[in-house]
Amino acid sequence: MMFSDGDPTDIEHEQVVFCFDRESGLKAIISIYSTALGPALGGTRFHPYASLEEATADSLALAKAMAYKAACAGLDFGGGKAVILGDPRRDKSEQMLRAYGRFIASLGGRYVTACDVGTYPADMDVVARECVFVTGRSPAYGGSGDSGPLTAYGVLQGMHAAAQHRWGSPDLRGKRVAVSGLGKVGRPLVGHLVAEGAAVTGADVDPARVAAVRAAHSEVREASPDEIAALPADIYAPCALGGALDASTVATLQAEIVCGGANNQLAGPSVGQHLATKGVLYAPDYVVNAGGLIQVADEYQGWSPARARARCEEIFDTTLRVLRLADAEGVAPGVAADRLAERRMQRVGRLRSILLPGNVPHPSRRL
Ligand SMILES: NC(=O)c1ccc[n+]([C@@H]2O[C@H](COP(=O)([O-])OP(=O)(O)OC[C@H]3O[C@@H](n4cnc5c(N)ncnc54)[C@H](O)[C@@H]3O)[C@@H](O)[C@H]2O)c1
Structure with missing residues (x-):
């Protein structure tokens, strides 16, 4: 609106x-x-x-x-x-x-x-x-180039955190992960998941993207883009366009966790509650896909790939914090993420009201 x-x-x-x-x-x-x-x-x-x-x-x-993504990612932006x-x-x-x-x-x-x-x-x-x-x-x-790989790395951290929260261990070995969208984010995410021993199924509307992933990882199974969300899986990872989850997708979803790189995964505000009611753990999109923002923020302050990667690893703790806050406050994870962001904007932003020398009115200022 x-x-x-x-x-x-x-x-x-x-x-x-x-x-x-x-x-x-x-x-x-x-x-x-x-x-x-x-x-x-x-x-x-x-x-x-x-x-x-x-x-x-x-x-x-x-x-x-x-603003919410930067606040949750702990950035000074x-x-x-x-x-x-x-x-x-x-x-x-x-x-x-x-x-x-x-x-x-x-x-x-x-x-x-x-x-x-x-x-x-x-x-x-x-x-x-x-x-x-x-x-x-x-x-x-001096730019940092494609932000897809770091975004995918951040999504992986979020997935570990969600697994920790749901199953008591971040280990993804043997977990069935369905990745929808095999582009700049989905493709490197598949690479990480395969390396960690997950059983990956991938889908993309572009057959060339599927072929490229299967050429690199022959063990990845292919699914149709229309069916991937409803496949038997432990984790569903939307990595294509927004609006991947609506009331009808949620109804047929079999995964216990939703965690992917796409922005605006929930088609409407009520979808987060539908997922929670069904017992599906949703790792909020803007929390887990902050890697791209972390990359450009780091580049603005003098690009250090190692520093950006380390900051991306903090997505594990942030995601866990959001999921625990959701439990503690009895709200859906998306609402908890918003609350975390709002609290940081308010609490840290408030510090600007502490007067610094540059802002002190000059004593000669006449009323
Ligand atoms: N690239 C980044 O750094 C970054 C950062 C944060 C969030 N995101 C978000 O991640 C998502 C993917 O971004 P990207 O950079 O990988 O884009 P991309 O265009 O490289 O990849 C998207 C892929 O999704 C496929 N696709 C489109 N519709 C589909 C459908 N209905 N089912 C299955 N596949 C479909 C496309 O063919 C393409 O291969 C977007 O929502 C984007 O906003 C990207």
Whole structure:
């Protein structure tokens, strides 16, 4: 939803900036949900939205999700997201991206951008010619490259934590794991699972993706994308698009744990409760898939693969904390994750109210 019910000006976000440059055709919206923990970090989505309202609604929802993801991951970043209206294959140009970079620069570091659907490291390199508040850049410019592998590594940590919580051991040996979506995240996740002795079944709408995984791991079994969620399995790992779980998928689900890399796995707010009622343990998507965000956050502060990997390993503890909090407070894990994020934004963000020398009013200031 773009706005909360009732008052259309009742927006939870700190700032929404509309950026127009007629000459280059740039129409962009930068939404900052919160800077309580630091600069609002979040990618730029380049998409042919049907209207300005649809684009605004998307940027607001995505910015909020980024704030919660960064807060749960323990990062010193707030949450934001930008959208550029247009067809990335047709409309993207140097002039447009540089105009966009100047608008980001105008925010003085309150918003830091990165890649998202429709934007790539090479685009960030162009944006960076106009402003420094950019990450997710090409390795040639000191960037960290594809974030799929680290995201997959983080999902694996979340899976270990969920296994620990459900079965009393993080060991995945012999567990049947159904992975839906064998792309930049799903494929390396399969590699980890095979290495740990799990029995993996994979599905993808693109047969080439399945073939690539089976060429690397012949023991991986193939399933149809429509049936994979209902297969007998211990863990279901959605790694394709959002909305993998709705009321009907939950009804046929056989897995005891859901833990995967996809964003927005639950088709609606009630699905988390459906899963809990059925006794399925859901490891919240934004908690376990934070590896990509951890990577670009680390890159922004001077890229260290070892440090980012170590931070990704903390996803094990965070996931366990979320699952225990859910039990303790009698709520679904998704609600517990939101509470954890909100508490950190509130408690750590509050520290900004302690006056520092730079903000002390000068004694000569006249009333
Ligand atoms: N790449 C990252 O760093 C990262 C980080 C966090 C979250 N995510 C999320 O993880 C998910 C996957 O991202 P990715 O980078 O691997 O994307 P990708 O495009 O590389 O892979 C997605 C795969 O899913 C397949 N697919 C599409 N629809 C499907 C369906 N109905 N059933 C089965 N397979 C289907 C596609 O063919 C593709 O192979 C997305 O939801 C993304 O938002 C990615």
